[in-house]
Amino acid sequence: xxxxxxxxxxxxxxxxxxxxxxxxxxxxxxxxxxxxxxxxxxxxxxxxxxxxxxxxxxxxxxxxxxxxxxxxxxxxxxxxxxxxxxxxxxxxxxxxxxxxxxxxxxxxxxxxxxxxxxxxxxxxxxxxxxxxxxx
Numbered sequence: 001x002x003x004x005x006x007x008x009x010x011x012x013x014x015x016x017x018x019x020x021x022x023x024x025x026x027x028x029x030x031x032x033x034x035x036x037x038x039x040x041x042x043x044x045x046x047x048x049x050x051x052x053x054x055x056x057x058x059x060x061x062x063x064x065x066x067x068x069x070x071x072x073x074x075x076x077x078x079x080x081x082x083x084x085x086x087x088x089x090x091x092x093x094x095x096x097x098x099x100x101x102x103x104x105x106x107x108x109x110x111x112x113x114x115x116x117x118x119x120x121x122x123x124x125x126x127x128x129x130x131x132x133x134x135x
Contacts, residue, residue, distance in 0.1 A: 014046040027095050028053050030107035031080060034097060035060075040133065054082055054092035061131035069130035076100065079130040092128060 018033040025033070032051025035041045041060065049063075050056030061080060062068070069079060077100030085093020096106030 012047045012050060012052070014051060015043050017052075025107045026052065027107045028057050030105075031057050031095050031097060032060075034105075054095045057095050058082055058092065058129075058131065066131040066133055069132055072124040072127040075130060076132065079132050081130040082128045083126040084128055085126075088126060090128065094126075098130070 014032055014036045017029055018036055029052050032046055032049075035051075036043060036046055041064070045064075046060065049060040051060065057080065066080075069075065075081065075098045077098060079098045081096050081098050081104075082092045083094040083096070084091060087093075094106070096104050099105055
């Protein structure tokens, strides 16, 4: 498929989403694209989930036996972290990748890839759970 095409054949086509320069990037799409580009999951696997949502990213990790982390203090580099939104609560509102030493990678409200934690001041308060790839 021509990545410059204006028609997306499916809302769940990670190759198209990753290579389309006109596509906006949300936090979950960024994580799904990182999985794809990094070779963590093949395209056919990622496309089975709604990688454009925090729920879909969580379902993908759970279905592939990633280890669920329930403690903010247990985070390690490479963990995929599910957080509540700006209003708090128990519903997922953001997903990002923890890189260790207080460094995070995510796509925030500006649709730009960021190297920071948008919830740095209250990250532990908004932490819901994380997923770690099995060794």
